[in-house]
Amino acid sequence: MNFDIFVHSPAFIxxxxxxxxxxxxxxxxxxxxxxxxxxxxxxxxxxxxxxLMSYQVLTEGSWLYVFGANQPEPQNLLSYFYFRxxxxxxxxxxxxxITISITAVAAGIYSYGFMKDETGLNKFYTLFLLTLxxxxxxxxxxxxxxxxxxxxxxSVASCALVAFRNYRGRSVEAALKYxxxxxxxxxxxxxxxxxxxxQYGVLNYALLTQSISGTFIDKLALGLxxxxxxxxASSAPMHMWAPDAYSEAPGSVTPFIxxxxxxxxxxxxxxxxxxxxxxxxxxxxxxxxxxxxxxSMIVGVTMALVQTDLKRLIAYLSVSQVGYMMMAVGxxxxxxxxxxxxxxxxxxMKGGLFHMxxxxxxxxxxxxxxxxxxxxxDIRSLNKLGGLAHDMPxxxxxxxxxxLSIAGIPPLSxxxxxxxxxxxxYLYSPVLAIVALVVSIITLAVVGKAFFNAFLGPDxxxxxxxxxxxxxxxxxxxxxxxxIFTLFPNLIVSEIVSPAVKAxxxxxx
Amino acid sequence: MSWESLLLMMPYITVxxxxxxxxxxxxxxxxxxxxxxxxxxxxxGANLFLVSLAYRSGEYAPIFTSAExxxxxxxxxxxxxxxxxxIGLATTALMLSFTIMIKRHYGSINTEDVRRCKE
Numbered sequence: 239m240n241f242d243i244f245v246h247s248p249a250f251i252x253x254x255x256x257x258x259x260x261x262x263x264x265x266x267x268x269x270x271x272x273x274x275x276x277x278x279x280x281x282x283x284x285x286x287x288x289x290l291m292s293y294q295v296l297t298e299g300s301w302l303y304v305f306g307a308n309q310p311e312p313q314n315l316l317s318y319f320y321f322r323x324x325x326x327x328x329x330x331x332x333x334x335x336i337t338i339s340i341t342a343v344a345a346g347i348y349s350y351g352f353m354k355d356e357t358g359l360n361k362f363y364t365l366f367l368l369t370l371x372x373x374x375x376x377x378x379x380x381x382x383x384x385x386x387x388x389x390x391x392x393s394v395a396s397c398a399l400v401a402f403r404n405y406r407g408r409s410v411e412a413a414l415k416y417x418x419x420x421x422x423x424x425x426x427x428x429x430x431x432x433x434x435x436x437q438y439g440v441l442n443y444a445l446l447t448q449s450i451s452g453t454f455i456d457k458l459a460l461g462l463x464x465x466x467x468x469x470x471a472s473s474a475p476m477h478m479w480a481p482d483a484y485s486e487a488p489g490s491v492t493p494f495i496x497x498x499x500x501x502x503x504x505x506x507x508x509x510x511x512x513x514x515x516x517x518x519x520x521x522x523x524x525x526x527x528x529x530x531x532x533x534s535m536i537v538g539v540t541m542a543l544v545q546t547d548l549k550r551l552i553a554y555l556s557v558s559q560v561g562y563m564m565m566a567v568g569x570x571x572x573x574x575x576x577x578x579x580x581x582x583x584x585x586x587m588k589g590g591l592f593h594m595x596x597x598x599x600x601x602x603x604x605x606x607x608x609x610x611x612x613x614x615x616d617i618r619s620l621n622k623l624g625g626l627a628h629d630m631p632x633x634x635x636x637x638x639x640x641x642l643s644i645a646g647i648p649p650l651s652x653x654x655x656x657x658x659x660x661x662x663x664y665l666y667s668p669v670l671a672i673v674a675l676v677v678s679i680i681t682l683a684v685v686g687k688a689f690f691n692a693f694l695g696p697d698x699x700x701x702x703x704x705x706x707x708x709x710x711x712x713x714x715x716x717x718x719x720x721x722i723f724t725l726f727p728n729l730i731v732s733e734i735v736s737p738a739v740k741a742x743x744x745x746x747x
Numbered sequence: 748m749s750w751e752s753l754l755l756m757m758p759y760i761t762v763x764x765x766x767x768x769x770x771x772x773x774x775x776x777x778x779x780x781x782x783x784x785x786x787x788x789x790x791x792g793a794n795l796f797l798v799s800l801a802y803r804s805g806e807y808a809p810i811f812t813s814a815e816x817x818x819x820x821x822x823x824x825x826x827x828x829x830x831x832x833x834i835g836l837a838t839t840a841l842m843l844s845f846t847i848m849i850k851r852h853y854g855s856i857n858t859e860d861v862r863r864c865k866e
Contacts, residue, residue, distance in 0.1 A: 383827055390834045394841055401845060407852030408863050414779070414845040421786050421838045422773060428793045428831055429766070435824065436800045 247291040248303040248325040251335065251374050254283045259367035266360035274350060277363040281346045284370060285339040292332045296733065300328030300741060302380060302444075324380035324442060329737035333591060334377035334504040336734070337598040340719055341497045342370050344712045348606055349490040351706025352613060356488070362402055368395035369494060373501040377508075381442045382431045385505065389427060389470075393420035396498050400487040412482035419479050423466040430459035443512050452518045460518065463509055464526070470502035473530045473564060474537040477557045481541075484553035489609030490712075492549070493602035496556055500598050503560060507567055511574075511742045524572025531565030532670065534558060535677045542684045546620045548608045551688055552601075555644060558677060559597045565674065566590030566659045569666045574743070582665040587739045589658030592731055596643070596655045596723055603716040604640035604685075607633050610709055611692055615700045620691040627693040629701035634693045636713040641685035643720055646678045651723035658731075758799035765792030779846045779856040783839060790835040797824045797831070 243250075258280025266273040295301075303325040346366065353359055372392030379385050397420065401413030435441055437456070438449045450456055465476070472480035480499065484492050510523055538558025545551040570587035573579045610633045611626060612618050627634040643652040656678060664671035723730055765788055772785025801824035809822040846856055853861050 383823070383830075386827075387830060387834070390838065394834075394837055397845075398841060401848070404848050407849065410845050410848045410852065411861050411863060414842065414849060414861075417838070417842050417845065418773070418782060418786065421842070422770075422789065424834075424838075425786070425789045425793050428827075429796060431827070432793065432796045432800055432824075435797075435827075439821065441823065 244290050244294040244298075245301065245303070247287045247294065248327045248378055249305065250287040251284060251291065251378065252371055254287060255280060255367040255371035255374070258283075259364045259371065262363040262367070263360040270359075273360060273363065277346065277367070280367055281343050281370070284374070285343050288332075288335045288339045288374075291327055292336060295327055295329055295332050296737065300326070303327050323384060325378045326380040326443070327378070328741040329734070330504070330508065330591075330741040331378050333595060333734055333738040334501065335374055337595045338370070338373050338377070338497055338501060340716070341493050341598055341602045342366075344602060344606070344715045345490055345494045346712075347715065348709050348712030351708035352490040352609070353488065354706070356403065362399075362488075365395050365399045365402070366491065366494070369399060369491075369498060372396075373498050376501050377504045380444070382434060382446070383441045386424065386427050386431060390420075390424050392498050392501070393417070393424060396495055399491050400483050400495065402488050402491075406486070408482075409486045412479075412486035416479045416483045419469065419476075423469055426462050427466050430462040433459040443508075446513050450513065450518075457518065460509070460513070460523075464506065464523065467502045467506035467509065468530055468564075470499055471506060471560055471564075472499045472534075472557050473560055474534040474557060477534065477537065480557055481550050481553040484556065484605075485547060485549035489549075489613060490606070490709075492553075492609060493605040496601055496605065497598060499560070500594060503563060503594065507742060510567075510571060520574040521572045524568045524570070524574070527564050527568030527571055528670065529568075531561045531563070531568055532673055534561030534564065535673065536561075539677045539680045539684065543680060547618050548611065548620055548623070548688060548692065549605075549618060551620070551684065552604050552608055555604075555681060555684060556597075556601050558681065559593075559601060559644065561677075562656070562659060562674065563590045563594050563597070565670060566593065566663060569663050569670070570739075570743075573666065578666070582662040584739060584743075585658060586662035586666070587743070588731055588735050589655055589662055591738050591742075592658060592727075592735045593652075593655035595730070595734070596651045599716055599719050599723065600640050600643035600650075600652060603636060603713060603720060604644055606709070606713050606716065607637035607640060608688075610705050610713065611637075613709070614703055614705055616702065617700065620688060623692040623700065624695045625693075625697040626701060628697035629699075630705055632710055633705055633713070636717055637693065638689060639717055639720055641689055643724075645682035645685050647682065649724055651720050651727065654724075654727035758795060758802075762792050762796040762799065765789065765795065777858045779849065779858065779861070780843075782858075783842050783846065786842070787835070787839055790831070790839075794828050794831055794835075797828045800824050801828075 258276060262273050262277050265276045305323040307322060353362060369392060372388050372395055375388030376385060376392060379388060397413045397417040400416055401410045403409050433455050434446060438446060440446055469476035483495055487495050535558045538554050538561060542551050542554035545554060566586045567590040570583045573583035614630060617623055643650040646652045646656040660671050660674060663674060769785045769789030769792060773782050776782055801820055803820050806820045809819045849861055850856050
């Protein structure tokens with residue numbers, strides 16, 4: 239039996255961060271420089287295996303990775319399903335893991351400079367890698383029980399990250415809020431897993447899809463799952479933890495906490511399409527998703543309008559961006575079984591999923607450049623900031639690119655995905671397209687206000703120090719990715735997003 | 748409903764009671780320690796639910812013995828429960844340590860005093 243590293247890459251995507259998470263505190267005893275190097279190697283290796291998996295999926299097609307079985311073994315899979323741990327390596331997982339890896343590498347490099355003055359950094363890097371393993375596990379897993387385990391791993395690690403600067407009361411407060419919600423959510427996930435298992439005796443997505451018949455208990459369990467994952471994805475009206483957690487976490491991990499909620503959104507879509515879509519009337523869950531999406535868009539952007547704290551402002555914007563994806567994918571789900579799906583539903587899905595990968599990157603860029611401002615000036619209030627373009631030219635450019643992208647200004651990447659959403663959603667209901675456009679305009683006003691207040695105007699000499707080069711490098715990496723998405727939107731849509739839509743809607747491998 | 752079937756329903760009734768009591772505590776109590784106690788009660792409810800699902804009368808525990816393999820119960824819910832207990836320990840410990848730090852910073856563990864994030 240030859241060992242094919244491509245086929246085994248899903249195991250490495252989890253194994254590498256877990257191994258390096260517990261290696262960093264050990265290496266830290268030898269030297270701190272070495273620990274930083276080991277942390278970087280862990281991040282890059284994880285991204286490398288994500289690349290291997292993506293290459294294999296996009297060239298050879300998706301496969302079901304069964305732990306402990308001879309690989310590949312497509313014939314006898316059904317007999318494994320009851321006992322084995324399975325991972326789904328398909329184009330949807332590729333989309334999710336690519337988004338996660340880009341942000342993780344950028345945020346990790348950014349952390350070197352940003353966290354330099356903190357103590358207990360070995361634990362910080364451990365928690366960072368554990369969160370990475372948790373999110374990757376959540377999007378890759380192929381059964382509900384594993385989903386619960388990775389959900390809790392992500393919750394515990396990311397809550398501890400939020401509270402990392404525990405000398406600040408607010409950080410601990412935000413972390414406890416997030417933790418209580420996540421734990422209650424996790425228990426309800428476990429309860430609904432019990433409801434499913436009690437009826438069908440299986441936990442595997444593929445087998446559940448075949449056996450779910452849409453009884454009342456099914457609807458209860460699936461409703462619970464949808465609500466919990468929408469909560470974790472920071473969708474309104476369950477978004478109240480997000481601004482606190484995003485703004486109180488150490489700046490370099492803020493985009494990473496945002497990525498955990500994006501990961502939950504990926505899981506939500508997979509559950510809605512893979513487990514529920516075929517068996518329960520998709521128009522009901524699609525409509526629910528549209529309502530949640532529109533609510534998040536409006537609530538997020540109106541709350542962002544009144545914020546004066548730079549980080550909270552972007553946190554609320556991120557809530558409103560989640561709304562775009564939910565609305566677009568909701569339109570796809572609502573039209574799934576009708577002829578409209580071919581007309582515009584599939585376009586809406588493409589727009590929604592393209593917006594997810596776009597949003598993951600430019601939101602991270604926006605967060606990181608805002609955090610650089612706070613790091614340099616130690617001021618978070620927009621009323622007191624001003625004239626920073628004189629002192630931090632690079633950060634100004636990075637913030638501007640992120641801001642224009644989140645507002646959907648052509649030709650930046652945010653525009654290409656939003657255009658797909660407007661086009662397709664308009665055909666479903668013009669009202670939705672109008673709401674999306676108006677929210678986009680208000681978003682422009684919000685980021686415009688933030689940009690003018692913080693960067694333009696006379697030099698006030700607020701910058702106390704220079705931005706460390708590792709932070710500039712992290713932001714630069716994200717900017718390069720945003721520019722790639724801007725220049726080749728067609729390529730991204732046809733090579734990564736369209737297969738992901740097919741994998742999401744189609745039957746599991 | 749006969750007396751016997753009511754007895755068989757007892758675990759599920761207990762589960763519902765535990766979940767409702769736990770959720771009530773989380774939603775309506777102001778003391779952080781009590782909220783965490785409520786979460787623990789919910790955890791126990793969920794665990795009891797899984798264990799009662801696994802029970803099949805007249806069948807054997809899934810241990811390698813001479814019993815016929817068809818007479819054994821599926822071990823999945825037990826594995827679930829054990830994992831959930833371990834995870835529950837971790838989350839409870841983390842939340843309690845957050846509470847200790849909140850007491851240090853705010854001098855109170857009443858949720859009405861702990862709302863600096865809102866300002």
